[in-house]
Amino acid sequence: MQYDPYLAERVKGLQGSAIREIFKIIGQPDMISFAGGIPAPECFPNEQLAGIARDILMDHGVQALQYGVTEGYGPLLEWVTDRMRHKGLLKENDAVLITTGGQQGIDLGAKVLLNEGDGVAVEAPSFVGALNALRAYNTRLYGVPIDDDGMNMEALEQTLKANPHIKLIYAIPTFQNPSGITMSLAKRKQMLEIAARYDVLVMEDNPYEEQRFAGEPVATVKELDTEGRVLYLGSFSKMLAPGMRVGWACGPAPVIGRMTVVKQVNDVHTNLLAQMMIMEYIRRHDLDAHVAEARGVHGEKCRWMLACMDRYLPMEKVTWTRPQGGLYIWCTLLDGGDSTALVKQCAARKVAFVPGSAFAVDMAAPNPGFRLNFSAALPEKIEEGIRTLGDVIRSL
Amino acid sequence: MQYDPYLAERVKGLQGSAIREIFKIIGQPDMISFAGGIPAPECFPNEQLAGIARDILMDHGVQALQYGVTEGYGPLLEWVTDRMRHKGLLKENDAVLITTGGQQGIDLGAKVLLNEGDGVAVEAPSFVGALNALRAYNTRLYGVPIDDDGMNMEALEQTLKANPHIKLIYAIPTFQNPSGITMSLAKRKQMLEIAARYDVLVMEDNPYEEQRFAGEPVATVKELDTEGRVLYLGSFSKMLAPGMRVGWACGPAPVIGRMTVVKQVNDVHTNLLAQMMIMEYIRRHDLDAHVAEARGVHGEKCRWMLACMDRYLPMEKVTWTRPQGGLYIWCTLLDGGDSTALVKQCAARKVAFVPGSAFAVDMAAPNPGFRLNFSAALPEKIEEGIRTLGDVIRSL
Numbered sequence: 001m002q003y004d005p006y007l008a009e010r011v012k013g014l015q016g017s018a019i020r021e022i023f024k025i026i027g028q029p030d031m032i033s034f035a036g037g038i039p040a041p042e043c044f045p046n047e048q049l050a051g052i053a054r055d056i057l058m059d060h061g062v063q064a065l066q067y068g069v070t071e072g073y074g075p076l077l078e079w080v081t082d083r084m085r086h087k088g089l090l091k092e093n094d095a096v097l098i099t100t101g102g103q104q105g106i107d108l109g110a111k112v113l114l115n116e117g118d119g120v121a122v123e124a125p126s127f128v129g130a131l132n133a134l135r136a137y138n139t140r141l142y143g144v145p146i147d148d149d150g151m152n153m154e155a156l157e158q159t160l161k162a163n164p165h166i167k168l169i170y171a172i173p174t175f176q177n178p179s180g181i182t183m184s185l186a187k188r189k190q191m192l193e194i195a196a197r198y199d200v201l202v203m204e205d206n207p208y209e210e211q212r213f214a215g216e217p218v219a220t221v222k223e224l225d226t227e228g229r230v231l232y233l234g235s236f237s238k239m240l241a242p243g244m245r246v247g248w249a250c251g252p253a254p255v256i257g258r259m260t261v262v263k264q265v266n267d268v269h270t271n272l273l274a275q276m277m278i279m280e281y282i283r284r285h286d287l288d289a290h291v292a293e294a295r296g297v298h299g300e301k302c303r304w305m306l307a308c309m310d311r312y313l314p315m316e317k318v319t320w321t322r323p324q325g326g327l328y329i330w331c332t333l334l335d336g337g338d339s340t341a342l343v344k345q346c347a348a349r350k351v352a353f354v355p356g357s358a359f360a361v362d363m364a365a366p367n368p369g370f371r372l373n374f375s376a377a378l379p380e381k382i383e384e385g386i387r388t389l390g391d392v393i394r395s396l
Numbered sequence: 397m398q399y400d401p402y403l404a405e406r407v408k409g410l411q412g413s414a415i416r417e418i419f420k421i422i423g424q425p426d427m428i429s430f431a432g433g434i435p436a437p438e439c440f441p442n443e444q445l446a447g448i449a450r451d452i453l454m455d456h457g458v459q460a461l462q463y464g465v466t467e468g469y470g471p472l473l474e475w476v477t478d479r480m481r482h483k484g485l486l487k488e489n490d491a492v493l494i495t496t497g498g499q500q501g502i503d504l505g506a507k508v509l510l511n512e513g514d515g516v517a518v519e520a521p522s523f524v525g526a527l528n529a530l531r532a533y534n535t536r537l538y539g540v541p542i543d544d545d546g547m548n549m550e551a552l553e554q555t556l557k558a559n560p561h562i563k564l565i566y567a568i569p570t571f572q573n574p575s576g577i578t579m580s581l582a583k584r585k586q587m588l589e590i591a592a593r594y595d596v597l598v599m600e601d602n603p604y605e606e607q608r609f610a611g612e613p614v615a616t617v618k619e620l621d622t623e624g625r626v627l628y629l630g631s632f633s634k635m636l637a638p639g640m641r642v643g644w645a646c647g648p649a650p651v652i653g654r655m656t657v658v659k660q661v662n663d664v665h666t667n668l669l670a671q672m673m674i675m676e677y678i679r680r681h682d683l684d685a686h687v688a689e690a691r692g693v694h695g696e697k698c699r700w701m702l703a704c705m706d707r708y709l710p711m712e713k714v715t716w717t718r719p720q721g722g723l724y725i726w727c728t729l730l731d732g733g734d735s736t737a738l739v740k741q742c743a744a745r746k747v748a749f750v751p752g753s754a755f756a757v758d759m760a761a762p763n764p765g766f767r768l769n770f771s772a773a774l775p776e777k778i779e780e781g782i783r784t785l786g787d788v789i790r791s792l
Contacts, residue, residue: 001624003650006563006597008511008533011654038463046457053449053669061442065637067434100496100663107662111532115404116512133661136507137404167402201402228397241461243668254399258407265529266503267496271667272639273449 010116010138015363032385034353034372037177037327039238040301041376043294045281049241052280056273064273070264072098072248073275079282080234084250089222089232095256097263100270102207102235102247106133106170108259108266109203109231109249114139119166121159121200123151125330125359125369127177130170130205142166143361146176150183153190160198168201173221175208175326178359178371182324188221195229207235207247210291212325213299228252236278238327239291244274298327298375301382305329305374308383312390320372329372332356333393338366345392351385406512406534411759428781430749430768433573433723435634436697437772439690441677445637448676452669460669466660468494468644469671475678476630480646485618485628491652493659496666498603498631498643502529502566504655504662505599505627505645510535515562517555517596519547521726521755521765523573526566526601538562539757542572546579549586556594564597569617571604571722574755574767578720584617591625603631603643606687608721609695624648632674634723635687640670694723694771697778701725701770704779708786716768725768728752729789734762741788747781 004012056064071077077098084090099105106129114120116138122131124143134141142159145152151171160166169191173183183191195202204221222232228251235247249259263269281287306322306329313320320331333339343355356369377385400408452460467473473494480486495501502525510516512534518527520539530537538555541548547567556562565587569579579587591598600617618628624647631643645655659665677683702718702725709716716727729735739751752765773781 001648003648006509006651007654008507008509008514010511011508011658014654014657036463041458041462044458044461046453046461049461050450050453050457053453054446057442057446057449061446062437062440063639065440065442065445065639066437067432067633067638100667103661104663111404112407113402113404115406118404129661129664132657136658136661237463242463242664243459243461245663245665245667252397252399255402258403258410261410261528262407262532265499265525265532266662267500267641268525268638269641271496271641271670273670274667 010136014132014135030350032351032377032381034351034374034377034385036373036376038242038373038376039327040294040297043290043297044241045285045290048285049277049281052277052284053273056276056280060276064276066272068269068272070260070269072270073272073279076275076279079279080248087220087223089220089250091225091228093228093253094250095253097249097256097260098270098275099247099249099263100267101237101242101245102205102233103129103133104263104266105233105247105249106130106203106205108262109233110134110137110139111262112255112258113168113201117165118168119163121156121166121169122361123171123176123179124361125178125356126170127172127205128358131359131361134170140165141361146179146181148181150176150181150187151191153187153194156191157194160194160200166198166200168203169195170203170205171221172205174206174218175211175323175328177208177326178328178354178369179330180321180323180326180328182218185218188219188224192221192225192229196227202230203233204230205233207233207238208326209234210239211295211298211327213295213302215324222250231255239287240278240281244271244278246270246274246278295325301379302329302374304379305372305382305386308386312387314390314394317393317396327373327375329374331370331372333368336368339368339370342392342396343370346389349388349392351388406532410528410531426746428747428773428777428784430747430770430773430781432769432772434638434769434772435723436690436693439693440637441681441686444681445673445677448673448680449669452672452676456672460672462668464665464668466656466665468666469668469675472671472675475675476644483616483619485616485646487621487624489624489649490646491649493645493652493656494666494671495643495645495659496663497633497638497641498601498629499525499529500659500662501629501643501645502526502599502601504658505629506530506533506535507658508651508654509564509597513561514564515559517552517562517565518757519567519572519575520757521574521752522566523568523601524754527755527757530566536561537757542575542577544577546572546577546583547587549583549590552587553590556590556596562594562596564599565591566599566601567617568601570602570614571607571719571724573604573722574724574750574765575726576717576719576722576724578614581614584614584620588617588621588625592623598626599629600626601629603629603634604722605630606635607691607694607723609691609698611720618646627651635683636674636677640667640674642666642670642674691721697775698725698770700775701768701778701782704782708783710786710790713789713792723769723771725770727766727768729764732764735764735766738788738792739766742785745784745788747784
């Protein structure tokens with residue numbers, strides 16, 4: 001049987017992301033991976049979580065193993081809500097929903113807010129998982145270039161003006177994935193003004209908020225929003241552990257309410273043991289201290305990778321960003337060509353990273369960019385991998 | 397701000413299921429619940445899982461807490477694939493995907509196979525979580541009545557003939573939710589013939605397969621399928637624990653491949669610790685023996701509930717099914733009225749169950765049916781709850 005005729009239009013053009021394919025490469029022995037968006041594994045509190053998981057299953061096993069409510073495990077939902085309130089993100093009439101990782105927040109938001117054919121303005125480049133989540137509802141994506149201080153606001157306004165079917169701006173204002181760039185306070189305010197003028201909503205994806213290791217924090221777009229235009233997405237993936245798949249969405253109650261109904265039919269509720277483990281970790285330990293420690297490790301690794309890049313990469317052939325947080329450095333080949341050959345040659349030499357085309361609205365166009373993750377590899381592997389990268393770039 | 401204008405058409409008509417609302421009622425103290433689709437909590441192997449979770453996090457913590465591949469945790473994926481092969485369900489060119497509970501299988505299947513406006517033939521009544529998952533893609537549902545031996549095949553054929561935009565049959569052939577009815581072997585074969593004649597696919601949702609406590613097993617529709625028309629959905633929710641949210645989909649590789657791409661943008665992958673815990677439980681213990689034990693408990697509870705019903709319910713006012721497995725008994729008020737008043741009056745007297753309207757294609761129409769779950773409550777509570785139910789029915 002041929003199955004193409006049975007497939008929905010929305011998935012016909014959808015491709016498995018380069019990142020997912022690269023996860024398989026990462027699994028290969030001896031591969032040095034700068035590919036994933038993965039926090040430093042040496043920071044995972046696995047021993048503490050081992051005791052916590054055991055205690056929960058011994059003392060509250062039935063609750064942890066039985067069905068739960070879609071909104072989320074009560075104490076964790078309350079903790080996240082309080083934290084959002086304390087940080088000024090929770091507005092009157094806002095609500096919170098626990099999601100199966102930050103990724104589910106993007107999917108539920110898209111499912112609830114976008115009809116097929118609707119347009120979405122996204123940063124160019126942007127997170128491939130978000131672009132594909134949006135594509136999977138047959139929406140049309142419009143890339144808006146990024147300056148050193150975030151999305152270009154003239155380009156954003158022009159895009160919205162020229163495309164009145166755009167309903168949503170999807171943005172990662174802080175330590176943007178993949179560029180590592182943070183949107184300035186002025187631009188955040190300007191983005192909200194533009195959103196109001198063109199009557200669109202904003203999805204603020206903010207998984208890296210707590211990952212700042214240099215510079216000063218900038219207010220979230222959600223915090224600055226006085227109208228209720230922002231759906232905010234947070235995640236425990238970078239605060240604690242991504243494999244647990246726990247995140248949250250915070251936004252206007254009518255939108256969160258619809259997302260809750262849709263989440264119910266997507267996966268009923270998020271794994272309960274994971275939710276209870278996070279809550280118990282928060283009760284027994286100091287989550288903020290843990291995040292600070294991981295952030296310190298990430299900052300050191302970032303500085304080390306940048307030092308290796310300064311030493312081993314040919315500056316006449318490649319340039320890169322110097323992030324103040326997050327997990328990524330974005331590089332651009334100066335000859336303006338495509339990075340795919342570079343990625344393939346490096347993979348053959350056991351160094352993995354993601355080509356820029358994966359993050360582009362037009363994935364088929366040549367793309368001189370590529371993304372390096374600095375958090376996952378150990379320091380000696382970072383040096384070895386960057387040295388190889390330099391060799392391959394020189395040989396191109 | 398008014399949010400209705402910003403919502404996608406697909407979610408405007410979607411309602412939170414009565415079951416989800418009822419989960420909140422279940423949480424109330426002293427409530428006797430026949431509402432959820434929840435396995436007997438006294439059978440959860442929580443002490444064994446406590447040791448397993450601890451050991452995994454101590455010995456393989458980094459793997460359990462880090463991102464994983466979308467397809468599923470390798471050893472578990474392999475175990476499920478082998479089991480499907482051993483049972484004759486895995487055909488040449490079939491593949492398996494680990495899902496975040498059986499519910500995600502339904503959602504991913506719908507997302508991959510159905511355009512907005514496409515029709516789906518469903519049993520009437522059918523599982524509310526599936527109906528809502530299908531509604532959330534703006535599909536049109538067509539209810540096909542159920543006889544004592546499953547879906548009425550003449551009605552199915554007439555429905556497909558009259559509605560050529562139907563692309564899929566969604567069925568729960570074994571211990572159907574909510575009716576408890578099992579489709580006969582002859583009808584399963586007939587359903588496949590009809591599916592071939594009208595060139596539609598079949599989604600076989602089979603979470604209760606292992607829950608047979610009486611009668612003889614019937615071959616799955618997937619097993620009988622020689623063409624590759626069936627997408628099969630399984631779940632560990634009823635075999636081990638629903639709160640873990642782990643299930644699987646088995647079907648033609650091109651369909652499973654698309655579902656994998658879509659799962660990646662829905663939640664990246666299923667909680668890894670849960671997948672590893674299930675695999676380790678399978679390694680250390682005897683899953684089939686555990687399932688047999690739970691099945692025994694469910695069978696005893698079912699017989700007990702039926703005995704209580706025979707004793708306390710007025711047979712001139714209500715009739716019910718006598719299932720050979722699964723988790724539900726389906727009742728019908730003989731006056732042909734609507735069960736909503738009954739459900740409300742019972743809830744006020746601390747007995748919860750789900751009104752038939754929740755399982756109907758037309759949720760607004762009066763519905764004389766209601767669903768009782770026999771697996772969750774303890775025997776003395778079953779008697780107390782059924783006695784109350786009888787009192788309320790008599791008083792109507």
